[in-house]
Amino acid sequence: MTTKSAMSRAQIQQQKVKSTLNTIVNLFKNGDVPKAISIAVFPPYANIPSTSWSLANRLIMISNDTNDSRGFRQWQKIRRKVKKGAKCFYIISPKMVKKTIDKVNKTTGETETIEKKIIVGYIPVPVFAVENTDGEKLEYEPIELPKLPLFDKAKEWGISVCGVNFMGLYYGSYEQRGSRETIRLATPSEKTWFHELSHAAHSRVVKNLKRGQDPYQEIVAELSAQVLAQLVGTQVESSLGNSYKYIKHYADEMNQTVERGCLSVISDVEKVLNLILQ
């Protein structure tokens, strides 16, 4: 049975999730995403809870102008108290549900029942910034930055990289034929290289990339490239132009909200960056 107050609580939760996701949408609108992600990819300290958060949640934290935020009880645990009257902000946690699906096995022709975990929504989780807490002194452990041999990554993945002349039509391309992968570059621009390498990484994340210029895949590759350029690049590049417009277009096509569109981009970018920077 659903009571009246429980229903309105769910509505309030939904509202909080929506406004939290809006933080990310606004990053895209303002074009601040690559810079924000490059800050969020390497959290500043090794021993804080947000280090293990999703990239989306770390972006939400950074947008709230803090480097360390935790739940009320997490602060209590390390003998710090949330200051009186301090306001929390929300991060989001996926609400997973187990679902059984009947699937026909192509080789045996038999119907198999598989259990799958799917995300059915998001729950807002309140956290407080360190600046809003008092108490025992904090001990921060700095994070060690890895060396970033990106060319070695292509070698490791068995991708051949070559220079070509596309007659000004493209700057670069990533192609996958069977098990053969090729990156072709018509420019010495690092960002083009990062863009194509990101496509290669994305193909490892989603298994079957769409052929051609899929707007969603382009956003993931371009955003990842921007972040890589900021993290390991040596050349100055311009900012991401129409990513928001693309995401909106893609979201409309998929009957998705812009919030979900941005969130799914962020989560794919996170996987791409993790694979490349591993």
Ligand SMILES: [Zn+2]
């Ligand atoms: Zn591309």
